Amino acid sequence: MLCPDCKGEKEIKIFPKLTKQGKVICTLPCDRCKQTGKVPNQMAEWIKLGSYLREQRRKAKLTLRDFAKKVGVSELLLSNAERGIIDPMEFANVVFDNIAKKG
Numbered sequence: 516m517l518c519p520d521c522k523g524e525k526e527i528k529i530f531p532k533l534t535k536q537g538k539v540i541c542t543l544p545c546d547r548c549k550q551t552g553k554v555p556n557q558m559a560e561w562i563k564l565g566s567y568l569r570e571q572r573r574k575a576k577l578t579l580r581d582f583a584k585k586v587g588v589s590e591l592l593l594s595n596a597e598r599g600i601i602d603p604m605e606f607a608n609v610v611f612d613n614i615a616k617k618g
């Protein structure tokens with residue numbers, strides 16, 4: 516499917532910067548699709564699950580850092596799961612493993 520972040524443009528436009536030449540639109544290489552403009556079809560599902568994960572974490576009033584620390588994962592991994600960059604179900608498996616190891 517088409518990358519939901521860059522809409523297939525392979526780069527993300529960020530806020531215009533004001534320079535002597537006037538307004539300049541800055542672009543950043545798209546992180547989600549790694550500049551291919553496309554993502555795996557199941558990513559739509561990952562994004563849904565990931566935003567649910569984020570919602571639940573916010574309801575619990577936990578910051579990204581707090582939650583990552585509690586379940587023994589890196590903030591980057593958690594953030595990627597919440598943004599649907601990785602499969603949130605895989606992430607859940609890691610979390611349950613970590614909790615099981617703690618005893």
Ligand SMILES: [Zn+2]
Pocket residue numbers: 518519520521522523524525526545546547548549550551552553
């Ligand atoms: Zn993209």
